[in-house]
Amino acid sequence: MNERMVQLDVLRYDPQVDDEPHFQHYEVPCKEEWVVLDALNAIKESIDPTLNYRWSCHMAVCGSCGMMINGEPRLSCHAFLRDFEGVIRVEPLANFPIERDLVTVADDFIDKLKRVKPYLIPGETRSIDEGEYIQTPAQLMKYRHFSMCINCMLCYAACPQYALQPLFLGPAAITLAHRYNLDSRDGGRDERQQVIATNEGVWECSFVGACSEVCPKAVDPAGALQQVKVASTLDWFREHLLPGDTK
Amino acid sequence: MSRRPFVRPVSRTRWYFKHPRYLRYMSREVTCVFIGAFTLLLLCAVERLSEGQAAYESFLAAIGGPWSALGLSIVLIFVVHNAISWFNVTPKALPVQIGEGFLPGRFIVAAHYAVWILISLAVLFFAGVL
């Protein structure tokens, strides 16, 4: 198996001693088929056990290994070393505070996810005897790609609006709300609209489109947000222009 | 162990130089300045038109020189750039589901171009050019 020396500049930050982060240079022997995460594991095992980063599945499923790799938000388990030349720059995900080294503080994202009620709120209550909530394949396809999100936060790291306005609910949270709103079994749209059809919700989005470009799961959050804008605008017309509705 | 998360500073004025995709976005956004300017010019034209034929003709003469031709050409480039960049992203905002699949985005984009061409032809027809 081919091996070669790979060079990485990794952003380090130790809250106990550092006032600000700094780059540390590593050179590590890597196999041809390795990804950036393998190189970090090799560093941690044989060169520097103090290096901190998150990962779990190594197969682009758990969403925990997101980092900036040469300035681009990527899953480090999905970024093949053979696609890079020269020194690879590895930094923690942009737009999130650095907890330590490559580990970021994700609390803001988790809070926002909770706020959009990302679960089924049944439109009609059925007893267990009445059986399951039936859905046709066509009804499933309506939202299926929006349900593929792995909460990796790459879209937040790519979004300049989130960088400039941290109150922005952001791509993945609004997309997840939209995913449930589109679900034929769900009746919770009114509750979610209170959260997402607001200035800090979808109207903070100016359709840069960066979220969809970096999403490793082809969720297309930018598409979801534009669809939320269209639907919210139609709501407004319905409320203000149609007779009889005084909501 | 005490936590002391480090927040990296974000430049409010130079962030769009950080990635080519941000510059591409800004190039779409600045088109609105030119479209706004052209809209003002159109409003002036309507106003002069309401003042009668002589006023309108002097207005046309005023904007007829080579410099305004150059300026209007630049505006045209930005308007076309705006239209194309928005048309190309319409499939995201207006997906058309057919059964268990979606209509390929290129048809939605093509429909926008078709309507654009039709309306332009209609305008040229009513203006007596065609």
Ligand code: SF4
């Ligand atoms: S939408 Fe895509 S980029 Fe954003 S958190 Fe989900 S999987 Fe990650």
Ligand code: FES
């Ligand atoms: S380690 Fe799970 S997504 Fe990369």
